[in-house]
Amino acid sequence: MRIAETVTFGGSALNRAAELRGDAAGMAARMVDPDAGFLPIWRGKPLFTNAEQDGLAWLPPGHTVVAGGEAVFLGLEGDAPRFACDVSDWEPEELPDTLGAFLDPSQQRHPDLPGAEVFAELRAAMTRMTPRDAELAATAKAVTGWHDSHGHCARCGQPTVIAMSGWQRDCPACGTHHFPRTDPVVIMLITRGNKVLMGRSPHWPEGMYSLLAGFVEPGETIEAAVRREVWEEAGVKVGEVGYLASQPWPFPSSLMFGCRGEALSDDITIDPVEIADAIWVGREEMMDVFAGNSQRLKPARKGAIAHFLIWNWLADRLD
Numbered sequence: 001m002r003i004a005e006t007v008t009f010g011g012s013a014l015n016r017a018a019e020l021r022g023d024a025a026g027m028a029a030r031m032v033d034p035d036a037g038f039l040p041i042w043r044g045k046p047l048f049t050n051a052e053q054d055g056l057a058w059l060p061p062g063h064t065v066v067a068g069g070e071a072v073f074l075g076l077e078g079d080a081p082r083f084a085c086d087v088s089d090w091e092p093e094e095l096p097d098t099l100g101a102f103l104d105p106s107q108q109r110h111p112d113l114p115g116a117e118v119f120a121e122l123r124a125a126m127t128r129m130t131p132r133d134a135e136l137a138a139t140a141k142a143v144t145g146w147h148d149s150h151g152h153c154a155r156c157g158q159p160t161v162i163a164m165s166g167w168q169r170d171c172p173a174c175g176t177h178h179f180p181r182t183d184p185v186v187i188m189l190i191t192r193g194n195k196v197l198m199g200r201s202p203h204w205p206e207g208m209y210s211l212l213a214g215f216v217e218p219g220e221t222i223e224a225a226v227r228r229e230v231w232e233e234a235g236v237k238v239g240e241v242g243y244l245a246s247q248p249w250p251f252p253s254s255l256m257f258g259c260r261g262e263a264l265s266d267d268i269t270i271d272p273v274e275i276a277d278a279i280w281v282g283r284e285e286m287m288d289v290f291a292g293n294s295q296r297l298k299p300a301r302k303g304a305i306a307h308f309l310i311w312n313w314l315a316d317r318l319d
């Protein structure tokens with residue numbers, strides 16, 4: 001797919017400068033470089049310049065909000081080093097009960113930031129961010145989230161320590177190295193002639209349908225995962241499968257593989273444990289859905305690769 005990388009979080013060719021990660025002394029010097037910028041992440045929420053979330057807010061070396069936190073080296077913007085810093089230990093005066101919800105609308109202001117900066121949900125801003133900000137924020141959120149949930153060795157259970165400028169954790173007890181995990185997920189545009197297969201999860205808002213999706217299992221190809229998931233969830237056999245586009249999805253650590261597949265039959269038999277419903281939607285009806293003129297269906301969420309794939313299927317731009 002020629003426009004694959006225009007998807008939200010599709011990448012901005014950030015210079016990750018991975019060759020610098022192993023140089024601890026050099027990295028220590030970069031962390032006090034006057035041009036260095038630190039992006040604080042509080043409980044999964046990046047710091048934005050203002051409540052409208054117009055851009056990411058970078059703090060200078062030594063700023064009290066990021067002082068003492070462990071930094072992850074994100075890369076270089078020109079010569080300027082960029083770091084992410086988890087500041088989740090900070091306790092605001094008020095904790096919203098939406099924290100950790102699917103879409104948390106709350107914003108937090110830190111008392112040591114006198115400007116308009118707020119911690120806010122990445123989902124709320126992702127479709128408006130520049131590709132560079134989106135890549136930096138997705139990377140920062142995914143890696144700091146991994147550190148937060150992988151403090152102990154999966155082999156021996158002992159506490160692990162951060163290494164390689166934040167891109168590794170080492171176990172001092174047994175010597176095992178641990179690397180940030182990325183979970184592969186297939187999401188598929190399954191078509192039969194002029195219609196597309198859509199499904200809905202049990203707890204989604206009324207009328208919301210999206211493309212079927214599921215985790216790739218160990219020992220499985222992407223193509224096999226597409227066929228297995230569609231068969232398990234909707235009872236539809238799929239023939240030819242092709243890759244379209246990928247999307248890093250840091251909620252918390254997925255990599256979405258957008259695929260297309262040709263259904264070999266029309267009949268749908270859903271697995272009620274996995275999904276609440278599955279239907280075929282014709283191209284004309286889907287155009288109405290995206291135009292907001294459908295009483296029956298709501299369009300897939302903007303920013304998600306499902307929206308991107310359906311939109312470009314309608315526009316005949318999957319080539």
Ligand SMILES: [Zn+2]
Nearest residue numbers: 153156171174
């Ligand atoms: Zn260990």
